[in-house]
Every structure is written in structure tokens, then in C-alpha cells.
Amino acid sequence: MVGKNQPWKVDTILEHQMETTSIESTESGVTGGLRPWKGQSNWRHQHHLKNVHGILNIFGWGLLLPIGAIVARNFSKFPLKCDDWYQLHTLCQTSGYIVGAVGWGTGIWLGNSSRQYTLKAHRILGIIVFTLATLQMLAMWLQAKKEDEFGKWWEICYNVLGYVVIVLSIANIFEGIGNIRSHAAENWRWVYLAMLIVLALIALALEIYRWIKSKNQQQMPFDDNDIDASQQI
Numbered sequence: 001m002v003g004k005n006q007p008w009k010v011d012t013i014l015e016h017q018m019e020t021t022s023i024e025s026t027e028s029g030v031t032g033g034l035r036p037w038k039g040q041s042n043w044r045h046q047h048h049l050k051n052v053h054g055i056l057n058i059f060g061w062g063l064l065l066p067i068g069a070i071v072a073r074n075f076s077k078f079p080l081k082c083d084d085w086y087q088l089h090t091l092c093q094t095s096g097y098i099v100g101a102v103g104w105g106t107g108i109w110l111g112n113s114s115r116q117y118t119l120k121a122h123r124i125l126g127i128i129v130f131t132l133a134t135l136q137m138l139a140m141w142l143q144a145k146k147e148d149e150f151g152k153w154w155e156i157c158y159n160v161l162g163y164v165v166i167v168l169s170i171a172n173i174f175e176g177i178g179n180i181r182s183h184a185a186e187n188w189r190w191v192y193l194a195m196l197i198v199l200a201l202i203a204l205a206l207e208i209y210r211w212i213k214s215k216n217q218q219q220m221p222f223d224d225n226d227i228d229a230s231q232q233i
Helices: 002-028 040-074 085-112 120-141 149-178 184-232
Strands: none
Touching: 040 085, 040 120, 040 149, 040 184, 085 120, 120 149, 149 184
């Protein structure tokens, strides 16, 4: 009896192991390609790093950089003046760059640690974002005088570069969320989309206020001239 049942038991065990390996590979998407890690605990560790990578990129590239752009546009002189606007802008940009760079480095390391975790489009966009953001940081710390002709062109290039980085960062964040092979992808997508909606509403409200204040100021010079004329008399 033992001899007859032995092959059946071996086949059953092997089949169970193959199904378990297939399920783990499907859920993780990268477990089978890991070089330095093995086992379920290693998969959990990599899954944790992937979450850290996503959170850092969303908070750095996708949140702090847009806030810094909103501050620079609306709180420097017009429509709202804040004496500490440049320090706040620099803080948002620098913090966003540092946090995003750590998240980017984590993603590069994850890609190098797995044969399957390549995600070429996500990786290429990440490298472009990091490169352009680095150039913008250098431009911010080595800014030219605005009175010079070169300074005016520098300011234009700096602003354009900043908006390009923000747009590419948002696109790459959604690209990364789309690569998540689990139901958690929808949660990530809706959470970040809610953040973007809040930022967009704040930016829209400030733009409406800017337009209203600009329209009011276009009517003010006539009144100011009358006041100056009356003072001279």
C-alpha cells in the first residue's frame, strides 16, 4: 500500500508547490525575478519598498513641487503679497526634490534588483523628471539678476522648466500606479486624484482672484491721476 500510494503523494506535493509559486509570482509581479532575495519574507520586504517608493514620489514630486509653484505665482507680489514667499517657495522646492530623489533612487534600486521589475516607460520618465528637476534646482540656487537681459530669460526658462517637471511628474505617478498588479491600484489612484483636485481648486480660486484684482486695477489709474492733480492744485 505504501509503495502504490507513494508516487501519487509526490505528484500531489509537487503540484501544490507549483500552484503556490504561480500564485506568488502573479500577485507580486516580480518575485520570480529577484536576484538577492528569496522567500515570502523577501517578497514582503520588496513590497514594502515599493510602497515607500510610491509614497515618496507622490509626496515629493506630486505634491510639494506643485505647492511651491502655486506659492511663487500667487504670493510674490500679485495678487497676494507675502514677504516670506521666496523662503516658502525654496522650502517646498528643495524638500520636494530631496523626497522625490530618495523615492526615485528607491525605484532605480528596485529595478536593478529584479529582472521583471523593469517598467521601461516608468523608469525613463523617472530619469527625465530627476534630470530636469536637478537642473531646476541648480538654476534656483544660481539665479541671475532680473534686471539683466539674461536674468529675464533665466526667469522664463526656470518657470517653464518647473511646469514641465510638474506635468511629467504627475504623468509618471499615474504611470507607476497603473503598474500595480493588485486591487490597491485603485486606492492609490483615487487618493492622488483627490490631492490633485484640491490643488487644482486652490490654484483656480487664486487665478480667479488674480483676474478680479487685475480688472479692478485697470480702472484705478484714472482715480489716482485725479487725486494727484487735486493735490498739485
